[in-house]
Amino acid sequence: MRAGTAVVLGGSVAGLCAAGVLAKHFGTVIVLERDRLPPDAEHRRGVPQSKHPHFLLNSGRRAIGEIFPGFEEALIAAGxxxxxxxxxxxxxxxxxxxxxxxxxxxxxxxSRVLIERVLRDKVRELPAIEIREGVTVTGLRSSGGGTPHGRVEGVEYRTSDGAGHLAADLVVDALGRGSSVVDWLGADGWSAPPEKTLDAxxxxxxxxxxxxxxxxxxxxxxxxxxxxxxxxxxxxxxxxxxxxxxxxxxxxxxxxxxxxxxxxxxxxxxxxxxxxxxxxxxxxxxxxxxxxxxxxxxxxxxxTGNKWRRFDLLDVPPVGLVCVGDSICAFNPFYAQGMSSAARSALILGELLRDRDAVGLAFTREFLARQKKSLDVPWMLAMARDQAYDFATGTEVxxxxxxxxxxxxxxxxxxxxxxxxxxxxxxxxxxxxxxxxxxxxxxxxxxxxxxxxxxxxxxxxxxxxxxxxxxxxxxxxxxxxxxxxxxxxxxxxxxxxxxxxxxxx
Structure with a gap:
C-alpha cells in the first residue's frame, strides 16, 4: 500500500466506488462532499436524480461486489x-x-437512495477512508499545467469555517455532470478535452x-x-x-x-x-x-444529454487526476448505464494501482485508454437509439x-x-x-x-x-x-x- 493521500471529489455512487478502490492502495483517502449526508436512505440536494428509478446492471453489480464484498447481500437485507x-x-x-x-x-x-446508503455503510467500514461533509470544492492546485511534467497536486475547498486546501497524490473527480474540473484545469494551463455530445x-x-x-x-x-x-x-x-x-x-x-x-x-x-x-x-x-x-x-x-469528455485524446493529459462517473461520461438515463459504468471505471483504476508503482504520465494514459474501451460499450448503445431523432443536437448528430x-x-x-x-x-x-x-x-x-x-x-x-x-x-x-x-x-x-x-x- 502507498503511504500517500488520495482525495475524491463527491460522495455519490461514483465517488464511493472510487474511494473503496483507493482504500486498498493509499494510506489516507479523503472524500469531500458538499451535502450533509443523511444517516438513512433519504434524498439530498446533490443527487436530484435519486427521485427516479435506477437499475444496477449485472456488470455494475459484480463491480461493486468486487469493491465492497457483501454489498448485494447488504442491499437485499436492507429491502x-x-x-x-x-x-x-x-x-x-x-x-x-x-x-x-x-x-x-x-x-x-x-431506490437510488438505498443503494447509496448501503454503499456509505460499506465505506465507513474501511478505516483508511474519511468522509468530510459540507465541503464545497472550489478549485485544483497544480504545477506545470499543459506540459509533460505538469501535475495536479491537490484541491482547494470551502466550508462554513472558511477556505482551505488539501495536498494529494491522486485526485478523483466524481462531481457529476456539473463538474467544474475542466474549467479549473484550463485556468492552470491545460487544454480542454474534446467533447462528444448528443442530446435527444x-x-x-x-x-x-x-x-x-x-x-x-x-x-x-x-x-x-x-x-x-x-x-x-x-x-x-x-x-x-x-x-x-x-x-x-x-x-x-x-x-x-x-x-x-x-x-x-x-x-x-x-x-x-x-x-x-x-x-x-x-x-x-x-x-x-x-x-x-x-x-x-x-x-x-x-x-439527460449524452456527454463524453475525451481526456484520452489530449496530447498531455493531467497527471494526478482521474475522472469517473458522469464527470467523464454522462449518458441518457433511460439506458440505466451510469452507476455501472462508474463502478467499472473504479475497477480499472484499482487494477492499474495494483500493477503500477507510480501515478505518472504512463499511468494516466493507460488508465484513459482502458477507461475509453470500457465506456465505448455503453456509449455505442446510447448512440444507437438517440441518433434516430431529427431534433437531437450535439457533435454526434x-x-x-x-x-x-x-x-x-x-x-x-x-x-x-x-x-x-x-x-x-x-x-x-x-x-x-x-x-x-x-x-x-x-x-x-x-x-x-x-x-x-x-x-x-x-x-x-x-x-x-x-x-x-x-x-x-x-x-x-x-x-x-x-x-x-x-x-x-x-x-x-x-x-x-x-x-x-x-x-x-
Missing part, C-alpha cells in the same frame, strides 16, 4: 429485491403483452407511491415491475402512447411510477401526471397507479440517411430480438450480455449465430411453427401464465404464482 425480470416483470411491447417465462438475467431492485431531448417525470396492503392487492398483480414501451403506430394516438413507462418496485412496499419520452413535453403537476398515467397505452398501467397512494410530489428531469435507418429499424430490431429470445436461449443470453454491458453492440452485430437465431425465429413465425405465444391484448391485464419449458398446445403451462408472490410481498 432490495432480487428478481428475474422475465418472470417478475410484465412487458407491454409493440404487439401487446409479452409472455412470461424464466430467463438468464436477474436484477436487484431498490429526453424528459422524464416520476412520482413515488405506497402499494396497497398485501391482502388488498388485485388478483391480477402477479408482477412486481410493469413496463410499457412506446408505440410504433404511426397513426393518430395520444402522445402518452409515445412514453416509455415504468411502474418500478422499490423497498418498503413502494413503487416509483415514471414516464419518459424523446422530445415531448412531460407533466410536472400532480393532476396532469395522474391524467397522463391513465392515458398510457396499456390500461393496466393506469389501473395500477390508481390502486396505490401517492407519497411525493412530481419530479421532472431534463438534464447522425447524417440524415443514418437517422432514417435508425428510426426505421431500431424498434423493429428490438422487437425481433425479444421475440426470438422466447425460444432461442443463445439470442436471449447474448442480448442480456449486451444490455448488462458484458458484451458490446459491435460484438453482437458481428455474431452470425445471434442473427441466425433471429432469422430462424422469423421463418418459423411465418410458417406458424413458433411455440411460445405473444402479443397478448394490452387492454387487458398482463397474463401471468408461466411459459417456461412450454412445448406447444399439448402441454398446459402453469397459471402463475399464487397470492404469496404478489408485488412487494
Amino acid at each position: 432490495g429485491m432480487h428478481l428475474m425480470p422475465s418472470m417478475d416483470a410484465a412487458y407491454c411491447e409493440n404487439d401487446g403483452w409479452a409472455p412470461r417465462k424464466s430467463g438468464t438475467m436477474t436484477m436487484v431492485y431498490s 431531448k429526453v424528459t422524464y417525470t416520476s412520482r413515488w407511491y405506497d402499494l396497497p396492503p398485501a391482502g388488498r392487492r388485485p388478483e391480477s398483480w402477479w408482477w412486481k415491475h410493469l413496463v410499457v414501451t412506446p408505440t410504433q403506430d404511426t397513426g393518430d394516438h395520444p402522445e402518452e402512447h409515445e412514453f416509455l413507462s415504468n411502474f418500478f418496485p422499490i423497498e418498503g412496499d413502494r413503487a416509483i411510477v415514471c414516464m419518459g419520452s424523446w422530445g415531448i413535453r412531460m407533466p410536472r403537476e400532480a393532476g396532469a401526471f395522474e391524467e397522463a398515467v391513465d392515458r398510457v397505452r396499456a390500461a393496466a398501467f393506469g389501473r395500477a397507479a390508481r390502486a396505490c397512494t401517492p407519497t411525493s410530489e412530481v419530479h421532472l428531469t431534463r438534464s 447522425a447524417a440524415p440517411w443514418r437517422r432514417r435507418l435508425a428510426a426505421r429499424f431500431s424498434w423493429p430490431i428490438f422487437n425481433a430480438i425479444n421475440a426470438a429470445s422466447r425460444e432461442d436461449a443463445y439470442v436471449e443470453q447474448t442480448f442480456a450480455q449486451v444490455f448488462n454491458l458484458d458484451k458490446s453492440l459491435r460484438e453482437m452485430a458481428a455474431d452470425p449465430r445471434f442473427w441466425f437465431g433471429i432469422v430462424r425465429y422469423r421463418v418459423r413465425e411465418k410458417l406458424g411453427r413458433t411455440v411460445v405465444p405473444g402479443g397478448f391484448d394490452d387492454r387487458e391485464d398482463p397474463p401471468g401464465t408461466d411459459y417456461t419449458g412450454y412445448t406447444g398446445p399439448g402441454r398446459a403451462p402453469s397459471a402463475g404464482p399464487d397470492r404469496g408472490d404478489l408485488v412487494g410481498a
Whole structure:
C-alpha cells in the first residue's frame, strides 16, 4: 500500500466506488462532499436524480461486489429485491403483452437512495477512508499545467469555517455532470478535452407511491415491475402512447411510477401526471397507479444529454487526476448505464494501482485508454437509439440517411430480438450480455449465430411453427401464465404464482 493521500471529489455512487478502490492502495483517502449526508436512505440536494428509478446492471453489480464484498447481500437485507425480470416483470411491447417465462438475467431492485446508503455503510467500514461533509470544492492546485511534467497536486475547498486546501497524490473527480474540473484545469494551463455530445431531448417525470396492503392487492398483480414501451403506430394516438413507462418496485412496499419520452413535453403537476398515467397505452398501467397512494410530489428531469469528455485524446493529459462517473461520461438515463459504468471505471483504476508503482504520465494514459474501451460499450448503445431523432443536437448528430435507418429499424430490431429470445436461449443470453454491458453492440452485430437465431425465429413465425405465444391484448391485464419449458398446445403451462408472490410481498 502507498503511504500517500488520495482525495475524491463527491460522495455519490461514483465517488464511493472510487474511494473503496483507493482504500486498498493509499494510506489516507479523503472524500469531500458538499451535502450533509443523511444517516438513512433519504434524498439530498446533490443527487436530484435519486427521485427516479435506477437499475444496477449485472456488470455494475459484480463491480461493486468486487469493491465492497457483501454489498448485494447488504442491499437485499436492507429491502432490495432480487428478481428475474422475465418472470417478475410484465412487458407491454409493440404487439401487446409479452409472455412470461424464466430467463438468464436477474436484477436487484431498490431506490437510488438505498443503494447509496448501503454503499456509505460499506465505506465507513474501511478505516483508511474519511468522509468530510459540507465541503464545497472550489478549485485544483497544480504545477506545470499543459506540459509533460505538469501535475495536479491537490484541491482547494470551502466550508462554513472558511477556505482551505488539501495536498494529494491522486485526485478523483466524481462531481457529476456539473463538474467544474475542466474549467479549473484550463485556468492552470491545460487544454480542454474534446467533447462528444448528443442530446435527444429526453424528459422524464416520476412520482413515488405506497402499494396497497398485501391482502388488498388485485388478483391480477402477479408482477412486481410493469413496463410499457412506446408505440410504433404511426397513426393518430395520444402522445402518452409515445412514453416509455415504468411502474418500478422499490423497498418498503413502494413503487416509483415514471414516464419518459424523446422530445415531448412531460407533466410536472400532480393532476396532469395522474391524467397522463391513465392515458398510457396499456390500461393496466393506469389501473395500477390508481390502486396505490401517492407519497411525493412530481419530479421532472431534463438534464439527460449524452456527454463524453475525451481526456484520452489530449496530447498531455493531467497527471494526478482521474475522472469517473458522469464527470467523464454522462449518458441518457433511460439506458440505466451510469452507476455501472462508474463502478467499472473504479475497477480499472484499482487494477492499474495494483500493477503500477507510480501515478505518472504512463499511468494516466493507460488508465484513459482502458477507461475509453470500457465506456465505448455503453456509449455505442446510447448512440444507437438517440441518433434516430431529427431534433437531437450535439457533435454526434447522425447524417440524415443514418437517422432514417435508425428510426426505421431500431424498434423493429428490438422487437425481433425479444421475440426470438422466447425460444432461442443463445439470442436471449447474448442480448442480456449486451444490455448488462458484458458484451458490446459491435460484438453482437458481428455474431452470425445471434442473427441466425433471429432469422430462424422469423421463418418459423411465418410458417406458424413458433411455440411460445405473444402479443397478448394490452387492454387487458398482463397474463401471468408461466411459459417456461412450454412445448406447444399439448402441454398446459402453469397459471402463475399464487397470492404469496404478489408485488412487494
